[in-house]
Amino acid sequence: xxxxxxPMLLFCLFIVVPMIAAVLMSFVKWNGLGAPRWAGGxxxxxxxxxxxxxxxxxxxxxxxxxxxxxxxxxxLGLGLFTAGRQRYKTVYATIFxxxxxxxxxxxxxxxxxxxxxxxxxxxxxxxxxxxxxxNQNWLGDPHLTLYVVVAIIAWQFIPFHTLLYAVGRRQVxxxxxxxxxxxxxxxxxxxxxxxxxxxxYTIVTSGILMIVGSLTYFDIIYIMTDGGPGYTxxxxxxxxxxxxxxxxxxxxxxxxxxxxSVVGIAIAIGLVRFSGxxxxxxxxxGAA
Amino acid sequence: xxxxxxxxxxxxxxxxxxxxxxxxxxxxxxxxAAGGGKTSASGGGAKGKTVTMWLxxxxxxxxxxAVENLVKxxxxxxxxxxxxYNFVENQSYKQKIQLAMGAGNAPTIFWTWGGGTLQQxxxxxxxxxxxxxxxxxxxxxxSLGAVTDQGKLYxxxxxxxxxxxxxxxxxxxxxxxxxxxxxxNELLSTVKTLxxxxxxxxxxxxxxxxxxxxxxxxxxxxxxxPSVAQALQSNKxxxxxxxxxxxxxxxIQQLVRAGAFQSGYDSLKFSGGGSDALVYSGKAAMQLxxxxxxxxxxxxxxxxxxxxxxxxxxxxxxAGGTGNPADLAGNxxxxxxxxxxxxxxxxxxxxxxxxxxLTSPSYAKSEVGAGEVPVTKGxxxxxxxxxxxxxxxxxxxxxxxxxxxxxxWDQAMTPQVxxxxxTNLAQVFELSETPAKFESLLNNQAASGS
Numbered sequence: 184x185x186x187x188x189x190p191m192l193l194f195c196l197f198i199v200v201p202m203i204a205a206v207l208m209s210f211v212k213w214n215g216l217g218a219p220r221w222a223g224g225x226x227x228x229x230x231x232x233x234x235x236x237x238x239x240x241x242x243x244x245x246x247x248x249x250x251x252x253x254x255x256x257x258x259l260g261l262g263l264f265t266a267g268r269q270r271y272k273t274v275y276a277t278i279f280x281x282x283x284x285x286x287x288x289x290x291x292x293x294x295x296x297x298x299x300x301x302x303x304x305x306x307x308x309x310x311x312x313x314x315x316x317x318n319q320n321w322l323g324d325p326h327l328t329l330y331v332v333v334a335i336i337a338w339q340f341i342p343f344h345t346l347l348y349a350v351g352r353r354q355v356x357x358x359x360x361x362x363x364x365x366x367x368x369x370x371x372x373x374x375x376x377x378x379x380x381x382x383x384y385t386i387v388t389s390g391i392l393m394i395v396g397s398l399t400y401f402d403i404i405y406i407m408t409d410g411g412p413g414y415t416x417x418x419x420x421x422x423x424x425x426x427x428x429x430x431x432x433x434x435x436x437x438x439x440x441x442x443x444s445v446v447g448i449a450i451a452i453g454l455v456r457f458s459g460x461x462x463x464x465x466x467x468x469g470a471a
Numbered sequence: 472x473x474x475x476x477x478x479x480x481x482x483x484x485x486x487x488x489x490x491x492x493x494x495x496x497x498x499x500x501x502x503x504a505a506g507g508g509k510t511s512a513s514g515g516g517a518k519g520k521t522v523t524m525w526l527x528x529x530x531x532x533x534x535x536x537a538v539e540n541l542v543k544x545x546x547x548x549x550x551x552x553x554x555x556y557n558f559v560e561n562q563s564y565k566q567k568i569q570l571a572m573g574a575g576n577a578p579t580i581f582w583t584w585g586g587g588t589l590q591q592x593x594x595x596x597x598x599x600x601x602x603x604x605x606x607x608x609x610x611x612x613x614s615l616g617a618v619t620d621q622g623k624l625y626x627x628x629x630x631x632x633x634x635x636x637x638x639x640x641x642x643x644x645x646x647x648x649x650x651x652x653x654x655x656n657e658l659l660s661t662v663k664t665l666x667x668x669x670x671x672x673x674x675x676x677x678x679x680x681x682x683x684x685x686x687x688x689x690x691x692x693x694x695x696x697p698s699v700a701q702a703l704q705s706n707k708x709x710x711x712x713x714x715x716x717x718x719x720x721x722x723i724q725q726l727v728r729a730g731a732f733q734s735g736y737d738s739l740k741f742s743g744g745g746s747d748a749l750v751y752s753g754k755a756a757m758q759l760x761x762x763x764x765x766x767x768x769x770x771x772x773x774x775x776x777x778x779x780x781x782x783x784x785x786x787x788x789x790a791g792g793t794g795n796p797a798d799l800a801g802n803x804x805x806x807x808x809x810x811x812x813x814x815x816x817x818x819x820x821x822x823x824x825x826x827x828x829l830t831s832p833s834y835a836k837s838e839v840g841a842g843e844v845p846v847t848k849g850x851x852x853x854x855x856x857x858x859x860x861x862x863x864x865x866x867x868x869x870x871x872x873x874x875x876x877x878x879x880w881d882q883a884m885t886p887q888v889x890x891x892x893x894t895n896l897a898q899v900f901e902l903s904e905t906p907a908k909f910e911s912l913l914n915n916q917a918a919s920g921s
Contacts, residue, residue: 214887215573216595295743300735301754302745323678323738325903411678412737413898428566429890431591 202444208437215431226435236439238414239422242329243398246418249333250340250397251390258341258389262348263378276349283342291406294335298322322408325415332404332416336397344389351385352378387458394454395447419443521553522817522824523578525568526629527805528558533841534630540837545828552820554580572597577810579817580824583626585617585806586883587704592808598625599809599818606830613876614803614846617883626806627825631843632870634801635685638764639757639782640750643670651757651784655693655722658787662731665756671733673726674755675900676741680893681881683723683900685759688800688880689786690719696794697875703917704883711913720899720906722789727902737901744771751775759786761801765862766842776859783862785869799873802882804846839863846870891916 209226213219230236265276282290297304298321309317321331355378363373379386401420404410410417410425417425419439427436524542528535535558542554557578559567564582571577572592583589592598601624607615610628618626639651647668652658662672676682691699695715702710726732733755739745747764749755751772758764765783769776788796807829809821828834835847839854844866851867854860870876881889895912898904 214591215569216591216597217573299739299743299745301733301739301749320735320738323735323901325901328738408738409678409680410894411680411897412901413903414894425890429886431569431886 205437205440205444208434209441211434213433215433219434222434226438229435230438230442235414235417235422236419239417239419242415242417243419245329246333246336246400247394247397249330250336250400251393253333253337254341254344254393255386255390257337258344259348259382259386261341261345263352263374265345266349266352276345279345280342282339283346285339287339287402288406290335290339291403295322295407298331323412325412328408328412329416332408335407336400336403339403340393340396344393347385347389348382351382355381383458387454391451391454395451398447398450399443520551520816520820521555522580522813522820524554524556524580524807525564525578525582526556526558526807527561527564527582529561534838534843537834537837537841537843538629541828541834545824548827549820549823552823554820554824575812577812579810579813580807580821581810582629583618583806583808584802584882585626585804586878587885587889588882589618589625589806589808590620591885593620593625597811599811599813600625601627601809601822601825604822604826606826609830609848611846611848611871613799613870613873616876617803617878618806618808626808627829628804628846629807629829630805631838632802632804632846632866633761633763633844634799634866634870634873634876635689635759635761635786636866637757637759637784637786638750638768639784640753640755641780641782643753643756644782651782652787654787655690655789659726659729661756662726662729666730670753671749671755672757673731673733674746674749674758675732675736676739676746676758677732677736677897677900678738678740679742680897681879682741682746682760683896684880684893685761685800686723686726687716687719687896688877689759690722690789691715692798692800692875692877693786693789693794693796694718694722694792696792697798697877700877700880700883703880706885706888706917708918709914711910711917716910717906718789720909723899724902724906727900737897747771751781762844762862762866765859769859783865795874797869797873799869799876801876801879803876803878844870888913888916 208219210222210224211219212222212225261279265272265279285293296302300306300318300320300323305317305319305321309315319327322328359377359381360373363377368376399420400418401424404416404418404421405424408416410421420443423436423439423443426432426439526535526538538556542556546552546554559582565588568577568581568583571581572595575597577597583592589598603624606627607624614628614632615624618624637651643649643665644651647664647670649661649664652661665672688700691713695713695718699710699713699715702713703716733739733749741747741760744767746758746760747768748771750758751768765776765781768781775781785796786800788794807825809818809825813821830847832847832849835845835850836853838845839850839857842857842859842863844850844863845853848871851864851871854864854867857863877883881893884892892913895904895909899906899909
């Protein structure tokens with residue numbers, strides 16, 4: 184236990200203390216200057232009556248759900264596909280992983296210029312091929328932009344989750360498939376009865392990362408749409424940034440920060456608990 | 472770059488959510504410390520006869536050199552005094568100075584855009600009043616409003632003025648035998664004509680939100696005169712319901728409905744250069760923008776500007792409006808102020824720097840040389856021989872003779888109101904919010920957010 188001292192100290196200093204400070208901050212009004220003023224529950228009451236916050240919560244929930252629903256099947260499919268040891272699959276795997284190597288800002292700027300309705304590549308493509316559905320106001324149409332953002336975030340993160348699934352699949356003992364084959368299982372049955380149960384911890388890990396990650400997602404949205412058009416892509420983390428650093432309302436921003444942290448931690452703990460991940464019991468052959 | 476190209480883009484880009492949470496949390500920690508005890512009065516840790524100065528920059532520019540030379544000559548003529556200056560990148564400056572102010576650690580001399588943010592610092596007792604210095608009369612009167620609070624002066628112009636005009640493609644206008652519209656109705660018929668020829672009438676970078684604000688500023692002034700904006704900026708109760716604001720907002724939506732703006736105007740950003748490109752490539756006929764647009768277009772397409780194709784015109788008048796057609800809107804200037812936490816010696820040196828150096832005609836001249844339009848009186852002859860002299864001279868004369876020069880609202884108002892105003896105005900431009908809803912939201916924000 185002696186060795187836990189310094190890490191615990193750092194953990195408290197940089198995680199626990201600031202978190203407590205944020206909770207305290209959520210009960211004051213402060214614009215960054217002078218002394219904070221005690222506000223009681225005013226900031227918290229504001230959260231429940233603030234239409235922008237309500238919109239942000241809705242947008243965030245949509246982003247989390249859509250991101251999970253879009254990213255999981257694609258990552259799983261690609262992961263299982265690239266887990267094979269054939270050489271051409273290695274080539275594919277390398278190509279799939281490329282977006283992972285790009286910086287988020289680079290991805291955002293790249294897509295922003297591709298989707299530009301006047302000078303963008305998609306518009307040019309639509310003009311030269313006559314495919315008029317490509318000529319959309321991708322980042323300015325309130326009915327479209329959130330889905331575009333979901334797609335780009337998926338494009339950014341699917342490679343990482345693909346990698347997780349591919350690694351997970353490669354660790355499933357070959358003997359299980361041989362046994363299933365002897366029992367006359369079809370490939371479909373092998374997927375449902377062997378692969379997926381064996382991958383359950385990978386699914387949970389990837390799910391936690393996806394859900395908590397998209398819950399606090401910020402960068403691409405900030406660079407590409409800055410929450411717009413209107414409030415249609417203003418996720419909670421962006422709202423918090425705006426309230427804190429553009430509106431100088433640090434007390435109310437702390438309310439949003441506390442809510443984001445608590446919800447994020449609660450979801451992570453919940454997923455770990457209900458999935459049996461916490462017990463970490465290995466179901467693999469040979470493990471105790 | 473010739474001028475500060477994007478002075479109003481607030482906030483630091485490329486911040487991850489995690490970092491934002493962490494910063495908010497760290498700020499929280501700083502705040503409780505700053506709220507508790509008294510902090511050192513040395514201002515940036517400087518001692519004795521050294522003063523610190525923070526200035527904003529968008530990168531290496533001749534304007535920076537002008538300031539550097541000014542400091543050198545000041546130190547020469549004031550032996551023993553030392554000014555320790557630092558240029559801070561434009562985007563991150565607002566947070567840096569806000570943190571330093573909150574921690575009681577501001578430099579002796581700090582850069583400011585004046586207006587609502589400076590007013591917050593003044594209210595918190597962080598800014599030293601300059602009283603009524605004799606050099607006030609050296610500057611154009613319209614340039615000092617942004618650093619004046621309750622009759623007292625708190626800053627001095629350090630860099631040039633940036634009023635807003637329509638910039639247009641002269642080739643397009645001559646091709647269709649058009650002259651630049653002088654009234655709002657003429658503008659609407661020009662829009663119609665251009666559309667019938669397949670040209671986008673107006674380029675708008677509303678993805679940045681502040682370009683749309685320029686329309687509201689000018690329309691409000693043309694319709695109701697400068698007193699309307701003054702009432703808004705002082706957070707008068709119900710000021711946003713002024714009929715001039717209502718008319719301005721519905722005029723904006725009339726322009727949108729007329730199809731004046733390019734497709735995707737609500738996501739295009741000025742910083743990407745796309746809205747300029749539409750104008751100089753001949754896809755769009757005009758753009759309402761701050762005067763930095765001249766250097767911005769010059770940077771992207773020098774032959775377009777040098778060939779005399781870039782036209783510049785004042786905002787049209789509105790029938791029945793009471794505002795003076797010569798009124799301007801935009802950034803009156805950039806300023807420096809003195810921190811109240813500085814020592815008496817430091818304040819004295821800073822005041823001498825203001826009175827002896829920043830007001831000197833030779834500094835105004837080097838500003839002109841750096842491509843700025845200074846707000847010093849009598850600068851008109853200084854533009855002779857400059858590469859953009861014709862534009863600069865027109866700008867200077869219009870500022871000199873403007874009955875009112877209203878300061879950009881997003882700078883003039885408190886940050887609490889400005890941010891909400893920008894986001895909701897973008898929705899007015901998208902026709903997804905009615906003028907009435909905009910007004911009631913802003914009235915509420917002004918009542919609660921100040």
